[in-house]
Amino acid sequence: MRAADRASGEGIINQAAAGPRPVRVLMTVDAVGGVWRYAMDLAAGLKPYGVDFVFVGLGPRPSSSQRGEAEALGKLIWRDAQLDWLAKGPDEVAALPAMLKRLVDKEAIDLLHLNSPSQACGLTIDLPTVVVSHSCVVTWMHFVRFEQQPAEWTWQKRHNRAGFDAADAVLAPSGSHAAALEQCYGPIAGLSVVYNSTQTSAGIAQRQPFVFAAGRWWDEGKNGKVLDRVAADLSWPVKIAGSLKGPNGERIPMRHTDHLGELPSTEIQQLMATGGIFVSPSLYEPFGLAPLEAAYCATPLVLADIPTYRELWDGAALFAAPRDPAAFGQALESLIASPALRRDMGRKALQRAKHYSADAQAQAMLRIYQGVRAPAERRLALTS
Helix, strand or coil: CCHHHHHHHHHHHHHHHHCCCCEEEEEEECCCCHHHHHHHHHHHHHHHHCEEEEEEECCCCCCHHHHHHHHCCCEEEECCCCCHHHCCCHHHHCCHHHHHHHHHHHHCCCEEEECCHHHHCCCCCCCCEEEECCCCHHHHHHHHHCCCCCHHHHHHHHHHHHHHHHCCEEEECCHHHHHHHHHHHCCCCCEEECCCCCCCCCCCCCCEEEEEEECCCCCHHHCHHHHHHHHHHCCCCEEEECCCECCCCCECCCCCCEECCCCCHHHHHHHHHHEEEEEECCCCCCCCHHHHHHHHCCCCEEEECCHHHHHHHCCCCEEECCCCHHHHHHHHHHHHCCHHHHHHHHHHHHHHHHHHCHHHHHHHHHHHHHHHHHHHHHHHHHHC
16 A cells, blocks of 8 residues: 555544544435445445445345445445436425435444435535536436437436535546536536446356356447347356346346346356356446456456547457447457457456455545545634
8 A cells, every 4th residue: 555545444443433423424225226236345445544434325226235235334324215317307306405404413424425326415414525427317317318308307417416516525536437427417517537446256266168247238328229139149158247227117127138037146156157258248438347346357348439448448348339249240240259369358357356446446436535624624713
């Protein structure tokens, strides 16, 4: 660990040691998408630095395994409050600010870490607030369908904009997503990039001749239709994990892939470690944790040629035009035909994955937390 990074982390630790308790962070989570994995991995990375988490869950309830994972890392509170991207209108999320205020008071919170910018809309809590844009309807529509959001979703753009303006720091998981946000919303004060990471223990296993993919396949942005067409003619089977039905009733038929269903993260990581190739044809990814998990297993990557994946994996993966099944088929077959190329690309993926380590993410987040807490503490001193 570099001296500067150590000092940044020790700043949080020393502040926690100087008071009666550690720094206590309220973090919003959901059990539907990648936010859950992000939150659990980040909390595990920050726990050694004396950061306590109170996870506030919104939307569909977590599984028993998810609940156990969260409770091992902090306190989990679930509320029957709607997620913005599942809400039919602003009235369904109107009670969120008051609910967060009650929890802040009850749980003696020092800092808010909100995993959707809209959750900061309407907040009147005098606490440092960090918001993270993991994705949003506006950028999704722009890059998946090349359209503006429908009229019935314009309230989400207003809420996100208000959340950006209310936050002390706005984070994106990649430079590409940060650029997409400003393209769609205009300039955002305090916007910076903290790359995601992941905690994985799968390691490198004996390879088997199949291609693996994981995602919320009901999400049009995951581009499952193209993957299913590729699987029809590929010389290796394509195994996929993840739901084919979304929380709002979206469905996708997958006729040529071997659908394994929704699996615990440990089983997914084992499949990533044993699969010969990992593929992601996504049209839209603000970061993409699944390729990172696969790369930590030295599994060669075939990825959609989109800005985020180029930013993160250029030179460490093979790329294919995201809407071209033939291009994906060619890239996959080139790896299938060459064990040497698979080993080489697997090594490159593993080396690149180390750039997005859990410690690097933890150190970056500690600097963000420290940066937003310092002005709040100065304000408190002036009013005392």
